[in-house]
Amino acid sequence: MTEPPAWRASATAASTGSPLPEVPPPPSSTPPGSLANPGSPAKADEASVGSRRRTGVDPVKALMHRHRELCERAVDALEIAAGLEAHGVTDRTAARFRHRDVFSLAEEMFARVPRDSDIAPEARHAVSDTPRGRRRPVWAVLALLPGTLGALTLVGLDLTGGRLRLAVGAAGVLAVSAALRAALRRGPLRATAHPVPATRAWTCWLLAYALLGDGLLSAAVAGGPDEAWAPATAPLLALALAVAPGAWCARLFGAVARRRLASSRGLEEFAASVRPLLLGVFALFLCALWTLIGVTAAVLGQDAAYAGAGTLGALLLLARLLMAHGRTHAPAVVLGAAAAAEVLAVCTVFAGRLTGCGFLAVPVETAVGTWGPGSVPGLACGAAALTLLVHAARTLTRASAHAPTDTTP
Structure with a gap:
C-alpha cells in the first residue's frame, strides 16, 4: 500500500488538530555548497549554462587543438595573437568566436592552455622573462667594428705603398x-x-x-677604360659606418613596435600605429647616412655620392629589416633586380660600340651626361628601395612580424 501524498496528510492533520508531520526534503545528488544547489537560483542558472556549454561544441577549443603547438610554446598571449594573424585569422574571424578582436581571442586561448603544475608560478615567470632586455648590448659594440676597421684600413693604405699597401688592403677587406x-x-x-x-x-x-x-661607367662612356681608375672609398666607408645607426634604428623600431603590440586591441589599430613608426625610423636612418656620406667625402677629398650610396644604404637597411623579421624572399628578389640593372647599364654602354647597336647606349650615356655616373646606381637602388619600402609597410606592420623570440635582443 502506497503512502498518501504530503498534501493529503497535512489536510487530515489539520482537521483532527494534530501537529503536522515533518516532510523530509527531496533527495539531492549535489551537496548544499555546490553550484547546483537548488537553494541558490542564480548558481543553478550558471550551472545549467555551464553544462550546456560543456555538452555543446566549443569552437575555441577546436581552434586551440588546431594550433596546439603554437599555444603550448607561447609564453604570453601576444605570441598566440601574432601566430593566429600569421595563419590568416583576422578580427572578422575572431568575431565568429564571439570575440571583438584577435587579441582577446588569443587571451582566452592562452588562459585555457594547460600548464605544467610542477613549475612554480615564480619560476615560470622567470623563464618567460629571461631577459632579452637584460642581455649585455654586445651587438652595439659589434655594430661599430665595420666602420672602425674600415677607417683604420684607409689610414693604413695612405701610410704604405707597393706590395705592403696591397697586403694592407687585402687584410682590411677581410x-x-x-x-x-x-x-x-x-x-x-x-x-x-x-x-x-x-x-x-x-x-x-x-x-x-x-x-x-662609377669610375668604370665614366671611363666606358668616354671610350675607355684605357687605364686604371681610382676607387671611390668614401661611399664604402660611409656605408660601413652606417651599420651602427642602422642597428640602433632597427632596435628602436622593434622595441616600440612590440610595446604597441602589447597595448593595441586590434590588428588594424596596430598596423595604423606602426606604419608611421617605420617611416620615421627609415627617415632617421637616411639623415644619419647622408651625414656620414658628406663627412667621409669631405675628409677623403672625394665627391659625395648622395644618390648612389644613399639609395644603396636605404636598400640594404630595408632588406635587413625584412630579414630580421622573417621575410627573406622579397629582399633577395629586389637586391637581384638592382644588381642586374647596374650590370645591364654597363653592358649597354659596351654593346653600343658594336656596328648598328649605338642606340643601346643612348639612355645610359644621356643619364651620365645629365646627372653624372652616380645616377645609374641611384635610379637602380632607388627604385629597389622604394619597392621594398612599400613591401615593408605591408608586412612589418603585421602582428606576426613582431612575435617575441628567443633571439630578440
Missing part, C-alpha cells in the same frame, strides 16, 4: 667583412630565418659597384 658578418649575426639586424643564398652575392656586387662602378 677584417671589415668579418666584422660585418659578426655585427649581422647578433642584435636587431640578425636574420631570424635562413636567407636566400643569392642574397649575399647580390649584396657583394652592389658594394663592389659602389667602390668601382
Whole structure:
C-alpha cells in the first residue's frame, strides 16, 4: 500500500488538530555548497549554462587543438595573437568566436592552455622573462667594428705603398667583412630565418659597384677604360659606418613596435600605429647616412655620392629589416633586380660600340651626361628601395612580424 501524498496528510492533520508531520526534503545528488544547489537560483542558472556549454561544441577549443603547438610554446598571449594573424585569422574571424578582436581571442586561448603544475608560478615567470632586455648590448659594440676597421684600413693604405699597401688592403677587406658578418649575426639586424643564398652575392656586387662602378661607367662612356681608375672609398666607408645607426634604428623600431603590440586591441589599430613608426625610423636612418656620406667625402677629398650610396644604404637597411623579421624572399628578389640593372647599364654602354647597336647606349650615356655616373646606381637602388619600402609597410606592420623570440635582443 502506497503512502498518501504530503498534501493529503497535512489536510487530515489539520482537521483532527494534530501537529503536522515533518516532510523530509527531496533527495539531492549535489551537496548544499555546490553550484547546483537548488537553494541558490542564480548558481543553478550558471550551472545549467555551464553544462550546456560543456555538452555543446566549443569552437575555441577546436581552434586551440588546431594550433596546439603554437599555444603550448607561447609564453604570453601576444605570441598566440601574432601566430593566429600569421595563419590568416583576422578580427572578422575572431568575431565568429564571439570575440571583438584577435587579441582577446588569443587571451582566452592562452588562459585555457594547460600548464605544467610542477613549475612554480615564480619560476615560470622567470623563464618567460629571461631577459632579452637584460642581455649585455654586445651587438652595439659589434655594430661599430665595420666602420672602425674600415677607417683604420684607409689610414693604413695612405701610410704604405707597393706590395705592403696591397697586403694592407687585402687584410682590411677581410677584417671589415668579418666584422660585418659578426655585427649581422647578433642584435636587431640578425636574420631570424635562413636567407636566400643569392642574397649575399647580390649584396657583394652592389658594394663592389659602389667602390668601382662609377669610375668604370665614366671611363666606358668616354671610350675607355684605357687605364686604371681610382676607387671611390668614401661611399664604402660611409656605408660601413652606417651599420651602427642602422642597428640602433632597427632596435628602436622593434622595441616600440612590440610595446604597441602589447597595448593595441586590434590588428588594424596596430598596423595604423606602426606604419608611421617605420617611416620615421627609415627617415632617421637616411639623415644619419647622408651625414656620414658628406663627412667621409669631405675628409677623403672625394665627391659625395648622395644618390648612389644613399639609395644603396636605404636598400640594404630595408632588406635587413625584412630579414630580421622573417621575410627573406622579397629582399633577395629586389637586391637581384638592382644588381642586374647596374650590370645591364654597363653592358649597354659596351654593346653600343658594336656596328648598328649605338642606340643601346643612348639612355645610359644621356643619364651620365645629365646627372653624372652616380645616377645609374641611384635610379637602380632607388627604385629597389622604394619597392621594398612599400613591401615593408605591408608586412612589418603585421602582428606576426613582431612575435617575441628567443633571439630578440
